[in-house]
Amino acid sequence: MRKVWVGILMFWAGLAQAEEVVIAALGDSLTQGFGLTQAEGFVPQLETWIQSRDASVRLINAGVSGDTTAGGLARVAWTLQPEVDGLIVALGGNDLLRGIDPNEVRKNMEGIMRAAQTAQVPVLLIGMQASNNFGTEYKADFDRVFPELAKSYDAAFLPSFFAGLSDGEGPQDPAALRQWFQADGIHPNADGVSLIVEAVGPKLEGLIAKIDAVGE
Template identity: 55%
Template structure:
C-alpha cells in the first residue's frame, strides 16, 4: 500500500480499551527509578490511537518504548505514559483526557485524527474535539505537543484543506508545540519502497518504521519536555 493510500486508511484497528483508574499506577511504573531524586523527570502522557499504543508489535518495539529509548540515548530524563487506545478518534480522546491528566502528568503529546479520516468525519467535528483536549490541558497547566495528520487528496480539495489546517490552527490558537506530520520520519520516497516500514496489513508501521517515526518525533518531544520543566 502506497503512502497516499496508507494516509487514507491508517486506521487504528482493535477494540477500544480503557486505561481506567490504574493510570496512576501506570504513571508510577513509567517514570524512571531516579524520579525520586531532587531533579525529578518530566512525565509525558502520549494520548493517541493504535499508532501510539503499538498495535501488532512486541511491547518493546512500540512507539512509546522507542521514544523512551530515544530520550535515554540523549540523556533526557522523562517518563512517558502510553495513553494510546486502539480505534480511538478525536472524540474518544476528548472524552477521556480529563481523567487521563492525573496530577503526575506535566506534559502531553496528542496524536489523534487518523480514525476520524478513515470514517470521513467532518473536519469541524475533529477540530472541536481537539480544541476540547487542548483546552483541558491548558486548564491543568499541562504543556502540549500536537502531532499533525494529513488528509489524502481523494477526499476532495475542500476536505483536505479543512482537515490539514486543523493542527497548525489549533497549535497557534493554544500556543502549543506542533509536529506537523506524524509520519515525517518515513520520508517522501517511492511508496513501494516505503512498504518495508509497515506490517503486513499495510497500515501500521513495523519496528523499523517506528524507529524512523521516532527519529522524526523525537526532537519535538525533547522540546516539549524542556518546555515542561
C-alpha cells in the first residue's frame, strides 16, 4: 500500500513540475538588478508578482550588467535552453549610451527574435526609447526598431521598460521621476522596480497565454 501512495505522490509531483512555465529574462543591468538586493531586483519582483496570481511560473535572470544588443545576441542561444518556454527581451539601453547605429541595433535584435522563433519560444519584447541627445533622426530610427520587430515576430510588446514610472509610454521628466531611481539616475530603486513590474506584469500574462497556446 505504501508503494501505491509513493507512486501517486510521484505522479502528482511530476505533473506539477511539468505544468511549470519557465521564462528567461534576457537583458542588461536593468534586468540583472544593478545596485539592489537579490529580492529587490526586476526578475525576483516580477516572479513574485506573477506567482501571487496563482501562476506556476519560474523566471530565470539572464541579465548581464553592461550588455548591449550585440551581447544579448551572443548569449541568446545559450539562454534558450530546452527548459525555457518563453523569453523576455529587454535590451538597448547600453546601445543608447554608446550611440550605436540603430541599424546595428535592429540587426542584433532581429537575430535574437529569429533565434526565439526558431526555438518556438514566444517572446515579450520590452522596448527602449532614445532621447534627443543624438538628434531627432537617430531617435526616430532607434524608437521604431522595437515595435516593428514585435509586429514582425508576433511578440507581446511593452514600448518602454520604464512605462510604469509615468502616465505615458516612458519617462518624460527625469526630475519628477528622480524618487524612483538610484543615485546614478539610470537604474531604478526597489520602489521604482515595483512600479515597473506593475506595468510589465500584464504583458507577462499575455506571454504566458501565448506559451499555453503553443503547448496545446
